[in-house]
Structures are given as structure tokens and as C-alpha cells.
Amino acid sequence: MREPFSLLMSVWQEDDPAFLEEAFRSVVHDQTRPPDDVVLVQDGPVPAELSDCITGLIHESPVPTTLLALDANVGLGTALDRGMTACAHDIVARMDADDIALPQRFALQVPLVEQGADLVGSSMLEFGVDADDIVGKRVPPLDPDEIVRYARFHQPFNHPTVVYRRRVVQAAGGYRHLALMEDYLLFAKMIEQGAHVANVEEPLVLYRVGAGAYARRGGVALLKSEWRLQRHLRGLGFTSRGQFVRNVVVRGGYRLVPEAIRKAAYRRIIAPKGER
16 A cells, blocks of 8 residues: 655754755655655754755745754754654655755655565665765665674664654664764664564665765764664674674774775775766
């Protein structure tokens, strides 16, 4: 049975208005199966240019669009949790404010949720200067059992690509604040509670890799977030003691190596050169 679905986006003061407009149009105007409503969370005050862009996008949106403006910046996890409660439908699709969705994205993903999946992601292409500058391709595990095994060590979904059942997300406790790790923690909790998971092999999102992308994947602050994530996963019983130690050593060590080495490892193992 065909179901309506919501689109959930979050924007904050550092987002680029031009990137936001491109992202919004790709996921609302250009989809072969567009969302039935949109919730746009404004995570704290934003500059005038970005505010004007948001106002224009809402005014021109072909589907009902709600702006949830938060008084203060609360972080992505908390912003998404609040936005989810404002979504009109149980199927919710996520989109970041600087990526580009390919036109067939929801036509391929939403039917999988309608057929019984609780959480569906996809492959994605990483781009640099513009959408034709493809620099990498990230293909997640595809078999449901492989997704579960992979999740013990690494994020099994490309988080900007996911569509999920809101009630399953909320049953798992929803998002919680954990810098750059809130998606991984949520998806692990969903898997631990028996969520039905799937990934689409076809790339459905173009992921923007801007300046500082590799720097953000390392450093002491992210190491601390990684440590908290691994403690959460161990506390859930999601990982064994041995897996916990392995993850702390390998994933934690990755956060501390020089940026050039981190970039080389990422490009060789996680997102090698891709093509459209």
C-alpha cells in the first residue's frame, strides 16, 4: 500500500544558502516521488542571507513545509529529534542541507519501507567542486545479515541517505546528542531492538566533500565522541568486550593519525574513486 511520507532536514548558522537551496530543490522539486510534507528545523539563529533563503524555499515549496525554529543551537541529534515529532507521517526521509538527492531516490527507497523495512539507506557518490566532480563512492553492506555484522565495527548506513519508520526510531529512544556519531548510535540501537534493515546498491545521494572534511574526521574532540559511542555500544550489549577493545584501538587510532594518512586510508578503504 502506498503511504505518504515526510522529509526531515536541519539547518544551522554555518550552512551555505546556495547549498541549502540546491539540496532542497533536489529533494522536493526534482523527485519523481516527492515527499508529502517537509519539516525544516532551524537549529538556532541564522544569518540574514540564510534566513531569507529559508523563507523563499518555504514560500516556493510545492508541498506543505513547516519551519521549526529553535531559539538556541542544540546540536544535530536534538534538532532532528524535535523535528521528527513535527513530521506528519510515520515514514520519514532524512536529507542534509548541503547534499544533492538524485531524482529517483524516494521512488526506490520508500517502497522498501512500505514493504516492511524499518531503516533503508543507499550508496552515495562524494563530490568536490560541483556535482560532476566525483571523488569517491561509498557502497554500504547490502545483505541484512551483513549490515548487522558490519555495524559492530562501522556505521552500516550512509547517514545522509536514510529513510526510516518514525515509530521504530522513537521506540529505540530516538536521536541523542553525540557529536558526529548520533546517527551511528541510533542505528545500532534500532538494530539491537530487531529493526528490519536494508540498503540500496544504487547511489541515490551526492555527498558534498568540502574543505576540512578529513580534519573533521579526526582530533581529540572526535576521539572523545568515539569513546562515548563505543561505551554506549558496549553498554547496550551491541558489541562484545573484544569488539569494544578492537573498536577503541582501531577507530580511536584513526582519529589521531595525521590528516594526510587519514585521508589516504579513507580514500583507499571507505570511499575510493567513483563514477556517476
